Amino acid sequence: QVQLVESGGGLVQPGGSLRLSCVASGFTFDYHAIGWFRQVPGKEREGVSCIGGRDVNTDYADSTKGRFTISRNNAKNTVFLQMNNLAPEDTAVYYCALDRGYGSPCQLSIAGYDYWGQGTQVTVSS
Numbered sequence: 001q002v003q004l005v006e007s008g009g010g011l012v013q014p015g016g017s018l019r020l021s022c023v024a025s026g027f028t029f030d031y032h033a034i035g036w037f038r039q040v041p042g043k044e045r046e047g048v049s050c051i052g053g054r055d056v057n058t059d060y061a062d063s064t065k066g067r068f069t070i071s072r073n074n075a076k077n078t079v080f081l082q083m084n085n086l087a088p089e090d091t092a093v094y095y096c097a098l099d100r101g102y103g104s105p106c107q108l109s110i111a112g113y114d115y116w117g118q119g120t121q122v123t124v125s126s
Contacts, residue, residue, distance in 0.1 A: 002026040002115045004096050009120030012086055018122060020081040022096030030054060030074040033099035033106035035113055036081045038092035038122075047108025048094070049081060057105045063089075086124045093119040 008020040022034060035050035049060045049070040058070055069082040079096060097113035099106065106112075 002098060002100075004098060004115060004117035006094060006096050006117045006120040009094060009122045011123045011125065013126050014087055014124055016086050016124070017082070017084045018086065020083065020094055020096075020120060020122075022079045022081075022117060024077045024079070024096075024098065027098065027100075028102075029077045030072070031103050033101065033104050033112075034072070034079045035097045035099070035106060035108065036070065036079075036094060037097060037110065037113075038090075038094045039119075040092045045095070045110055047110070050106030050108055051079060052106040053099075053101070053103040056103070059106055059108055061108060083122070086122075088124050091122060091124050093121050095119045 003025045005023045031053045033052045036048040039045040051058050051070045067085045071080045096117045098115040100114040
């Protein structure tokens with residue numbers, strides 16, 4: 001049974017940093033692409049960053065390039081999203097998601113992902 005559990009969200013001031021974690025179980029972790037997405041009420045869920053199976057690639061939304069970094073620790077079945085220089089517009093619920101394709105590159109379309117975590121709230125406010 002595939003399970004994804006996010007953590008690390010919280011309240012941070014503008015310019016601050018947070019590191020989100022996505023702990024995964026129920027599949028061969030390092031062979032699958034993992035994506036991070038975010039959603040605010042009334043808006044569509046959008047792709048933030050992703051890492052491909054066997055780390056074949058990474059990708060970032062234009063709004064997060066240079067500020068966010070995605071990484072994977074296969075020994076801990078965990079994908080991290082380091083978020084620096086946070087801004088109020090980064091406020092959202094952040095979700096991680098799994099692409100069940102085996103060894104696939106990642107992409108930032110919601111349609112490419114099959115399993116989702118419950119999300120963690122990130123609030124950037126002074």
